[in-house]
Each structure stands twice: as structure tokens, then as C-alpha cells.
Amino acid sequence: MLTAINLACVRGDRHLFANLGFTLEPGGRLHVTGENGSGKTSLLRILCGLSPPESGQIHWQGEPIRGLGDEYRKAVLYLGHHNAIKEELTALENLRTTAALAGIAVADEEGVALLGRVGLAGREDLPVRFLSQGQKRRVALSRLLWSPAPLWILDEPFVALDTAAVSWLAEIVGAHLDRGGMAVLTSHQEVNIASGIAQFLRITP
């Protein structure tokens, strides 16, 4: 269970939001919406623990995340605007090292199978630099397939994906919620996720 209490965020001289709070139960998804520059990305980074909030607390399973350290980082999967993949490495190598960072060993065949599921069959051994924008995003999204983290924090995950991939991703997120996972999402596009209890949080200046 993720609880945010009275969060406030200041960037430069701009107060992006204040008194923001919510509770996310297993199986729940939180859609963060708002205009460009309203502070969605800033909120998501605060929820991950990447940057500290100006004031307020975030609790995970009832405890403040500052004190949890490792345990919270194990529970979170964050996907930002950047893909966090290396252009010189192949898709397969990227997948394997990302998994290793999370402490998970992926064998070659498992990796190929996972990449096949994100629609990159036949492109496993191409340096990512040669892939198209959408294909790069798919490599980044392959993390969703092996991560054991219960809390997914996804910043604009649908960007650059074609329509088939968008609905595939929606299904994946749905399945995660069905298994009792949680998700925090932003997206400027319409999203059709069937499962889970939806909450909407609009950040207004």
C-alpha cells in the first residue's frame, strides 16, 4: 500500500503542487493527469524517492520510504521519459544488464523469448542505435515482463508506441493489477486498461 500525505513540490521559484495526497491499495492504479509542465514527472520522481519533496511524507506499507531504503527500491519499478538503454548494446544485452541491476539473472533464451513478447523478434542482436523510436521504447518496456516489483511507476509509457503496442501494454498493466500489483501512470493519450480500481489525480497549478 502506497500512501502520500500532504506532498508539496517546488521547482525554482514555482510551486508546482501542495497538499497532495492519495492512497493506493493493491490492485489499484493512479492516473496522474495535468497539462504540460504541471508537475507530473516531478511527482513521480518524488514517489520513487529520487528527489525529496519540499514537504510531506510517502509511506510504503505504512512506513516512511526514507527509512526503508533497499526494501522500497526492491518494490518499485520506475520508467521515465528516458529509456535507460544503451544505444551501443544490443536489445538482448540491454535486457540482461537491466535485469542484473535488479539482481535478476536472465539466460539468453529467456531474454530472446521476452524480447519476442515485446515485438522485437529477429532484432535481438541489433545495436539499439539502429532501432526505431518505438522499438527503443519497447526494449525499455521489456522490464515490465520480468520485474517482480509490485509498484510500477510509469511516466508516459505509451509514447512512441504504435496502436497495437499501446493495447498490448494496457493488457500487461491490467494483468499486473490483477495479480495484486499497483501502478501510477501518466499519459496524455487515452488509456484503456480494463482491470484494477482506477483513481484520477489532476495536478492543477
Next chain:
Amino acid sequence: MLTAINLACVRGDRHLFANLGFTLEPGGRLHVTGENGSGKTSLLRILCGLSPPESGQIHWQGEPIRGLGDEYRKAVLYLGHHNAIKEELTALENLRTTAALAGIAVADEEGVALLGRVGLAGREDLPVRFLSQGQKRRVALSRLLWSPAPLWILDEPFVALDTAAVSWLAEIVGAHLDRGGMAVLTSHQEVNIASGIAQFLRITP
């Protein structure tokens, strides 16, 4: 008038498309569609003259673009996946230097007014690094407001924009077509441009 005749594109060992052709008249827009990795970006870069096609020709006002040089470059505005803005410079400085590159001097007040039109009022003097993803895209899009180029080649221009900005951009493109301009676009999202004669080109493997 832009004409493409029998274009073919090969990347690595992969034939992306062949025998591709179209004619774009003033006031016309060409929507290039296709799955991730089908070759849309590759086609657009070929149309700009950034990379040569495997075979086939591109004509501008009836003449092959290879021979036109300058004259064609003056006529084209290309907006790619990358924003082509400098993170350290402010939005205003970015705007002014991009304009200078195209041989156009923009005074400070004009620049501020233009940035106001893309929804960046009050953020003119912030280094672009601090802007949100959508705001960065808006800085890049501000080129559409001053460019005299008749042919706009836009690769996923709607990415990262919020809904208000998406419809604003659709209007801008519409107005350009009304003035007799042309546009080549890709987008995985639905686009509602009211004006101009639409053509659709689907790249299939």
C-alpha cells in the same frame, strides 16, 4: 509541389520499403503511417535530403532535389524525434538562434510573443533543461510560427503534448495548409486537422 518516384530504402539487411511514390500539391498533407520500425522516420529523412534513398528520385517543383541545394533547404522545415534545442540555453535564446540559422532575425519582444503563443509565457528565461518534456517539445514547435518554409516535414510532432497543445498544433498545421503550404506527417495518435487535402501512405513491410 513535392513528388517522390519509386523510392526504396534499405537499412542493414532489411528492405524497409520499395516502389514508394506520391505527389503532394500545395495545400495537401501526407500522413505516413505504419508500425514501429516500418520506416516512417527513414522516409522522412530521405524526403528532407538528409539521407539518400537506395533508389528512386525526389522532385521539388519538378526538379530533382539533389541539384537544388540551398533552394530546397530553404523550402523545407524538418522536425524530427529530437527537439534540436540546447538544454543550457533559455527558450528565448533557443528560438532566436534557431531562427538565425534559418537566416531570420527575431527581436526579443517578437520572441517573447512567439513563445507566449506556444504556451511558454513566463518561462522564456528559464534554461530549457528545467522545462518539462512537453514544454521542450513546445519550444521546438515554436519554429512552425516563424518559418517561411512551404514544406513541413513533421515526425511525431504530437508526442509529449497535452490535449490542448495537440489541438493547437493541429490548427497551426491547418492554417499552414490553408495558406498553400504542404505537410508530411507521422503520428501514432489520432490527428484532427480540418483543412487541406489529406493523403494516407501506409508503409507495410
Next chain:
Amino acid sequence: MQWNSIGEFFAMGGYGFYVWGSFGVTALALLIEPLLLRKRQNDVVTSLRRERSADERQK
């Protein structure tokens, strides 16, 4: 007191250039630094005042 005249004082036994070069630059540095600081402080204060009066006019 070992100086018999002003001239002798400034000559510093032939080492005038070195002694006064040292003391002079030191004095200059110790004078300029506070002046620059005063300017910096005044700049902030005036810009804050300007902002404030702009705020009040808006209200």
C-alpha cells in the same frame, strides 16, 4: 623610528617596488572585495524592491 623622511619611507631601502607592490595589491584587494559585495547586496535589494512594488501595483 627609522625613517628620516617621507622619501626614505617610500623607497624602503631600495625595495619600494616589492614592498609597496605587496601592500598595495593587498590593500586594493581588501578594498575592492567589500565594494563588490556592497554592489551585490544593493542589486539584490533593488530588484526585490522593484518586484515588491510591482506586486503591490497588481493588487
Next chain:
Amino acid sequence: MSNKIIHWFKYGSPQSFYPLAGKMIPWFWALAAIFCVAGLWIGFFVAPTDATQGEAYRIIFIHVPASWMSMFLYIVMACWAGIGLSLNTRLSSMMASAIAPTGAMFAFLSLWTGALWGKPMWGTWWVWDARLTSELILLFLYLGFMALQAAIDEPRRADKAGAILALVGVVNVPIIYFSVKWWNTLHQGASISMSKAPTMAITMLWGMLVMALAFWMYSIAVALQRARAIMLERERHTDWVKYAVE
């Protein structure tokens, strides 16, 4: 006891420190001026001419205090920075940034006056002696600290990054000093050495001490003044600043 803690925290926040510093500054200026006049008087009119160095030795009255201050200020700066990093107090970090330029200036003055002294005494502006070299490196460390803070736009980040650099530097300054010293003694015979300076007359020592006090008071005054400016710049959007500039 608890009263005292509250007191301490009260002055630990910029908004109460700002007026307090404003009140303290003139006193430190006054002290600096008094010590300076006294020191100069001792230096030029009380201290006798040196037997071997003639009048040139009078440079000592600024050279040595400036050298001392440059080293002392680095330690003070690192302490403030360390406190700011561990306790996350804004004021300490501001003090660290406020001290750096003054420390760098004293390091520069030490080099400058030393060079001007070296020319008549040693016949050269510069030798690669241990103390000279480590003073030069100290100047680089100051400049590195300032450049790093200037290169980072977000003040909070600049504070923390600067603090780490300052702490790493504090660990390194003694290492650098001893390594350079050892290097030099291995290379260089008995050619030149500063420690061979004539045993100092007691008046000389007094002059140096008084001038050092003057520089110290000056440093405090200037650091406080700079800290005040930094406070206003960084906290310009808070309410207390709006009232402070009334």
C-alpha cells in the same frame, strides 16, 4: 538547556540570522580597522630594519597572515560545508559559499606577496618549494570549489556537491602538503629554504599576530556580508525576505 537549543535553532535559520549578521558586521569592521592600523604601525614604525634582508622583509606582515588565513579559512569552510551536508541546514552551506571567495583571495595574496618577496631575496619570482606549491594547490582547490558551485544552478545541489568536494579536499590538503614536502626534500639540496629565515624578533611576531587578527576580523565581516547577500538571492521568494528589505 532546552531554552539554549531553541536559541541555537533560532539563529540557525536565515531569517533570524540576517538581521543579527547585519548588526554584527560594523563591529567586525571596526575591530579589523583597529587591528590593521596597529599592525601597520608596528610593521612600519616599530619593527627595526632586518640585518640580512633590509626593508624587504616588511612584506612578512602581510605575507604570513595572508598565508595563515588562506589555510584557516579552508578548514572553516569545510566545517560549515560538512555541517550543512550532514544536518541539512541552509545557513551552514551559505556560510561555506560565503567564505570561499575570501579564502581564495588570501591564497592569491599569499602567492603574490611571496612572489614579490622572492624576487629580491631569492632572485626569482617562483621556486617549486613545498610550501609554495601546496599554497598554489590550495588556491586551485578554492577555485574548484567556486567553479563547481557556480556551474550548478540549483542552490541545494550546489551546496551538497560543494560540501563533498570541500571535505575530500580537507582530507587531501595535509596529504598534498606532506607529499610535496617529501618530494622537495628528496630533490633539492640546501639551496633555498624559508625556514632559514632569521629568528624573529619579538616585535615582528607581534606585528604578524596583530595583522593576522586584522585579517581574521576582516574575513568575518566580509563573509557575513556575503552570506547576507546570498540569503537574499536564494530566498527571494520567501516572505521574510520581503520584510527584510523594507
Next chain:
Amino acid sequence: MKQADALNQAGTLAELGTLGVLLAVARRDLLLALRRKSEVMTVLFFFVIVVSLFPLGIGPEMALLRIIAPGVLWVAALLAAMLSLNRLFAADYADGTLEQMVLSPAPLGLLVIGKILAHWLVTGLPLVLIAPLLGLQYDLDGRALGVLMLSLLIGTPLLSLIGAIGAALTLGVRGGGVLLSLLTLPLYIPALIFGAGAVEADISGLGATGHLSLLAALLALACFFAPWATTAGLRIALE
């Protein structure tokens, strides 16, 4: 983390130990270095070229060259190590990998050590191996060459460790490449003095052990201190 395990979709995927993560990070960086072909080679070539430039700038007298050899070789090694520093974290920072590292459950210090290890293997070790060849150009004898190699073997990891601090602190500070040198070069000075000093002491017959053991002491200190400072620097950069 019961819940987390329950959510593991792949189910069969094995877990890596702490050392496994460290090695995985180091392996990835090595792979990257090899992929950007000629990377290992170019650090080396830089070293070689700087060392070879000096005779061109100074003149070809062998007696003179022999005296300046330890200094030139060490300064060149130091510059070569330093130049490769800004790539230590910059790419990971730009493409978001660093965020993922900070968020990774493995301790950040461990990942940092993995990266430093890879950096040394790519930039330090080759210098150690080529140094004797360059020493020959400056007419050093066999013993001195041995001491040179040894001093570089102890010294180059030290350079990587100290450099990592600077690299972390200048991260995201645009145009930080030269700022990085400003920060790290002063900190490199003890390594330079003891490293070059060892070779000089050997040449002049004084015995190099004193210098070498001081260098080793510095290395031990840095092993303890640098990962901490680097980690702190990285966290700040991402804040």
C-alpha cells in the same frame, strides 16, 4: 518481500548475489567499451602520443630525456586517465540508466565500485602494460622500467578512484569536462609525486620502496573513502 515474489511473472528467473550485481555492472561497462570499438586503443594511443610529443617540443638530447622521463610518463598517464573520466557516468546519466541504478535494490556503492573496476580495466591496465615500451624511448634501464610498471599498477587504480569523485560531482553540470579536470588534477598530485618519485628514486639509486608503500597507503585510503564520496555525489546529481 513475499508480495514481490508472488508477483514475479517469469517465476523461474534466477536471482543474482551482491557480487553478481557488481560483476554484471563491470561486465556491462567492459562490453560497452569493447562495442565502441577502438575505445581501449584510443586511451592507449593518447598516452603514447602525449609521451611522444615531448621529445618534439623539447629536443632530442637523451641525457635530458632520461631525467624527465618519469615525470613525463606519469603526467601522461594522469592526463589519459583523466580524459576518460567524463565518460564514466555521463552516458548513464543522460540516458536514464543512472536513475535506475539509484533505484536498484543493490547498494549504490557496489555498482559504483563495479563501474570503477571496469574503468580501470579499460583505461588503467593498458597504460601499465604499454609503459615499459615508452620508457625504452626515453632510455630507461630494465630495473627502472620495472619500478615504473609497479608504480603505475598501484597508481592507476588510485587515479580511477579519485577521478570517480570528480566525475560524479560534475555530472549534469554541462560543459563539465574541463571543470572535471580542475577538480581532480589537484587531488591527483600526491599520486603523481609518489609515482614519479618512485621511478626517480630508483634511477638515482635511492630505492623506490618508500615511495611505493606510500602510494599503496594512498590507494588503501582511497578504496575506503572514494566510493562513499562518489555515491553521495551521484545521489546529489539526480536529486
Next chain:
Amino acid sequence: MKQADALNQAGTLAELGTLGVLLAVARRDLLLALRRKSEVMTVLFFFVIVVSLFPLGIGPEMALLRIIAPGVLWVAALLAAMLSLNRLFAADYADGTLEQMVLSPAPLGLLVIGKILAHWLVTGLPLVLIAPLLGLQYDLDGRALGVLMLSLLIGTPLLSLIGAIGAALTLGVRGGGVLLSLLTLPLYIPALIFGAGAVEADISGLGATGHLSLLAALLALACFFAPWATTAGLRIALE
């Protein structure tokens, strides 16, 4: 371009001449350099620090230092110039500005000259100005200092011009930072030999004019040749 004019929405926006474009590019780069505050300063500091490192590696004897001074100062200038090279086009390339420059109607050569000019003003000129101070540390006399400055004044633009070619050629070649040095350093060697040679000749009383005029001839050649080669390199990088 009638049609283009008809489409100019802003209507009133003024057009820039060729020189205007050149100056705009140079001004933008200068602005960037100033924005990354302390950028100008840091190239300088790098130069200063490298020059100061050598005595620490070689030893403090003044007689020896005086002999190697011209070589050390010139090699340091060369390294400082070279280190700043990879920022010449890399940022523009990464963020797509370079594509826009190639697509811009103004001749690419002109834009390139603008960028090189800015590069020299930011990295070359400060070196020329600080060099005498460093020469003093190596105990050079007044005349030699003058010749040193003059040689750097002619030499540093040469370094910027030649370096631009290398920077363009290594663009997009990942890990090109060190590859860049590999390409440019050999090209820099004539500049180094004549530059350091001029100072040495002056110190040994032979007169520096010969060396200096050869250096000037190289500069003239580079002015003519380098922008063309750089432009070609940029086009290739983008293809």
C-alpha cells in the same frame, strides 16, 4: 523564393545577411560558453594546472625547468585546445541542431567558421593571455615571454582550425573523444614544433622569426583549407 516569402507568417521578421548568420552562430556559441559559467575559466585552469604538474613530476630544479619550459607550455596549450574540441560540434549533433544547420540555407562553411571563431575566442585567446604568467614560474625572461605569447597568438587559431576537422570527422563515432585526440594530435605536431621551436630559438639567441613565419604560413593554409574539410566531415557525419 517567392512562395516562401508569401508564406512568411510573421511578415515583419527581418532577414539576416551572410555575415549576420556567421556572427549569429559565433554569438550563440559564445553565449553558450558564458552560460556554462566558468567555462572560459576552466579551459584556462586546465592549462595552468597541466603546466604546474610538470615540475611536480620532474623535480624543482630551475635550470632543468627553464630548458623544458617552451615544450611544456606548448604541449599544455595543445592539450587544452584539444580537450575543448569534442564540445565543438558534439552537443549540436546530439540534440539535432547540426541537422538544422546542414538544412539551413546559409552556406555551411560560414556557420563552421562562426563556430571556430567562437571556439578560439573561448579557448585560445585566454591561453595566450595567461601564458607569460606561467612562463615566469619556469623562470623565462621578458623577451622569451614575448616570443611565447606571439607564437601562441599565431598558433592557437591554427589549433582551433585543425581541431575542427578532427571534431567533425569523429562526430557520432561513439567514444570519439579520445579518437579525436588520436586524429588531431599528429596534425598538431608541426604547430608544436614551430611554436616551441620559436621560443627555444629565442632563448638560445638564434632569433625566432624563421619559426614564427613558418607558423604564420601554416595558419594561412589552414584558414583556407580547414573550413572546407570540416564542412565535408560534418556532411558525412550526418548522412
